[in-house]
Amino acid sequence: MLAPERRTRADVIAAATIAVLVMVAAVVVWWNSDARGTTSVVAESPVGPPPSALSVPESVGELWRTDDAGSGTPFVVGGTVIASDEHTVRGLDPATGDTRWSYTRDRALCAVVGAWDAAVATYRDDRGCGQVTELDGASGAREDQRTNDADDPARLSFDVTYVTQAGSTRLEVWRSDLVRTLEYGRVDAPVNPGSQPRSGCTLISTASASSRVAVLERCPGETGLRLTTMNPAPKDATVPEVYGSTVLADVSPDxxxxxxxxxxxxxxxxxxxxxxxxxxxxxxxxxxxxxxSAVPMDEPVTTTWPTARASDLVRTGSVLVWWTGSVAVGFDQATLERRWVLPAALGAGAVMAGQLLVPVPGGLAVTDTESGTVSRTLPVTREDAAAPVSVTVLGTRVVEGRRGADGAGTTVVLG
Incomplete structure (x- = not known):
């Protein structure tokens, strides 16, 4: 029978040394990880969205307000009002304004958008606005995450199917699990060299839908802006599938x-x-x-794509409403025939009970979406009567995003 092995003093020292090294390595990994700089507080009891309003109320009054130093355009997901500041995304109770959940990082917040009943937030790192996190709108729980090369700044938009991140030199499209479906423009380390249709272009504006991504860009050596349309989800995300590209010779690239x-x-x-x-x-x-085809546009357009808000464009059934910076214009979505113009508008508005609530000086104009006829105005007092206002609706409540001349944003909930 073999005698049992005896651990020598050297064995004990070696084992202890290994254990210490493992602990040190774990501490080093944690110290340098994103987890150390992240604080996530989830909701104790997630609440779903309230029922839709059956009619527009006779009047509205302020229920609560909060500072919003982030996008300045609040939105609602999962029955929650989303606001943000330099580092934090917050989910607020629409009735009280109390914080239901929050997500904070030691990185600067670049942008946040509502998509798939979640808040998709991008944070800044040394590659641009490429740290991406998806937060459940009702609870604030972290869902999917990704990192990628990105411009800074870079806008986020949602077309019901995809989220698009676009800056001045590159664009990415993500599906609901944040997997990239399309990469277009600048590629720092291309897997397939020469896969992009052109290089050195500046992206001027983008928009997307489930079947198309459209990019307006300024390319070297071309006398006009270029319009390019692509598949938002080609077989290979790094190789754009271009449907068509046209140089607009009568539109100066400047x-x-x-x-x-x-x-x-x-x-x-x-x-x-x-x-x-x-x-x-x-x-x-x-x-x-x-x-x-084209229809003349006589009204002045004072906003540019980098400064425009997602709320400046609203789809209401068969009508597309665009706020130009001075007026709200209703277009037929199929033909682009102009149906109506609402002067002195402060934003495009939002739909409640089939009516469009358009912010105007002194209130919210209750507007028929098809004809643009204003039936009445709900009085609303604002500190700056002429400042732009973004509007969204949650049940019977109206959420206004106001931004003053000093750039400070405020979320105000009316009900």
């Missing part, structure tokens, strides 16, 4: 207010500003970037 307004099915709507020879117009292109 203009600042040109933009892609919307992608509706296989149609793309662009705003093209006036020049010495051409009036301003909203132009309709097909899915291959071929021009179809």
């Amino acid at each position: 203009v600042e207010t040109a933009r892609v307004l919307a992608v509706v099915g296989d149609r793309i709507a662009l705003y093209l500003p006036p020049s010495d020879t051409v009036v301003g117009r909203v132009a309709l292109f097909d899915g291959s970037a071929t021009f179809l």
Whole structure:
């Protein structure tokens, strides 16, 4: 029978040394990880969205307000009002304004958008706005995450199917699990060299739908802006599947207010500003970037794509409502025929009980979406009567995003 092995003093020292090294390695990994700089507080009891309003109330009053130093455009997901600041995304109780959940990082918050009943937030790192986290709207629980190369700044938009992140040199499209479905533009370390259709271009504006991504860009050596349409989910995310690309010879590459307004099915709507020879117009292109028609646009457009808010464009049934910075214009979504214009608007508004609530000086204009007729105005007192206002609706409550001349944002809930 073999005698049992005896541990020598050297064995004990070696084992202890290994244990200490493992602990030190774990501490080093944690110290340098994102987890150390992240604080996540989830809701104790998630609450779903309230029932939709059956009618527009006779009046509204302020229920609560909170500072919003983030996007300045609050939105609602999962029955929760989402606000943000330099480092934190917060889910607020729509009735009281109390914080239901919060997510804070020691990195600067770049942007946040509502998508798939969640808040998708991007944070800054040494590669741009490439730290991405998806937070459940009702509870604040972390869902999917990703990291990628990104511009800084980079906008986020949601088209019901995909989230698009776009900066001045590159664009990415993500599906609901944050897996990238399309990469376009600048690629620092291309897996397939030469896979991008062109290089060195500046992205001016983008918009997307489930079937198309449209990009308006300024490319070296070209005398006009270029419109390119693509598949949002090609077989290989690093190789864009281009449906069509057209240089708009009558649109100077130096203009600042040109933009892609919307992608509706296989149609793309662009705003093209006036020049010495051409009036301003909203132009309709097909899915291959071929021009179809245009309608004159006499009203001044004072917003640019980098400063425009997602709430500046609202789809209400068959009507597309665009706030130009001075007026709200209703277009037929299929033909782009202009149906109505509401002067002195402060934003595009939001739909409640089939009516469009458009912010105007002194209140909210209750507007018929088809005709643009204002039936009445709900009085609302604002500190700056002429400042832009974004509007969203949650049940019977109206959420306003106000931004003053000093850039400070405030979320105000009315009910």
